[in-house]
Amino acid sequence: MDSTSSTYLPTPSSTIAPEVDALFNFILLASFAIFVIVVAVTLYFSWRYRRKVAGDGLTYGVDHNIKLEILWTTIPTILILIVFVWGFKTYIKMNVVPGDAIEIKATGQKWFWTFDYKEGANLVNELVVPVNKPIKLLLSSQDVIHSLFVPAFRIKMDVLPNRYTITWFEATHTGEFDLFCTEFCGDGHSEMIGKVKVLPPDEYAIWLEKSSVLGEGLTLEEYGAELYKTKACYTCHSLDGSLIQGPSFKGRFGSELTMTDGTTVVSDENYLRESILNPRTKIAEGFKPIMPTFQGILKDRQIDALIAYIKAMNE
């Protein structure tokens, strides 16, 4: 953390972040100052006007003070106007996307994020962007309401089914930043996390070119190994036989599996393909139907590559 880090959130790392923090700190400090004044005056008056003599002890003749009334009406009004104008300016800035922004499609679904680039690249739970360049995110959901939150950038936007929402940011530092879902969206909500990787422009250009061709120059198996990482298969499927959420890829191909309905299925190419595209039609015994569909996310060559990779796990 450098000197600009804040007590409440990670180091501001986007163009908008310092403005959001400044406004937040102003409201916090003003609230704190008002709290101290109100409590101090209350305590002082309780003491100053305590009952001292026998009798009814009331103070007569003071029920109104024009100057005080004006004072305590004007000061809060000015404060509210400052917060309104300042907040409105920041709000407008956060909502008007610069014309030269790079557009990336972001999709939320139970329980991961996908990011699609117009050049063809697509990533799961990882958003790669260049530094010092405005990025527009076009957001939508495949199922329920999610919300995309990058604390270091101070951006948060709801992600809805059947409707697009938009947010944008311009990262000012290279590095990796946490990305969260902040709308409770079911069992896996707390696992719906990802990373924003901010690269220098030249590295970004190289990355984009390399990621936009579908595994060109790689064998199916090598490409499958790459997809296993970039599509985050590893979050549920191990390679060493250990159980995470789903079956391990090790020794899975060709084995005879018992389904939850008692039928048996041979884990061949067709079964694997179906499990990727319609994972809930056949559930192997001992597992929960939690795998999301990759329909529309994986292209044919990518499915072939993953099947080749799973097959290679038998050797």
Ligand code: CUA
């Ligand atoms: Cu998606 Cu919480």
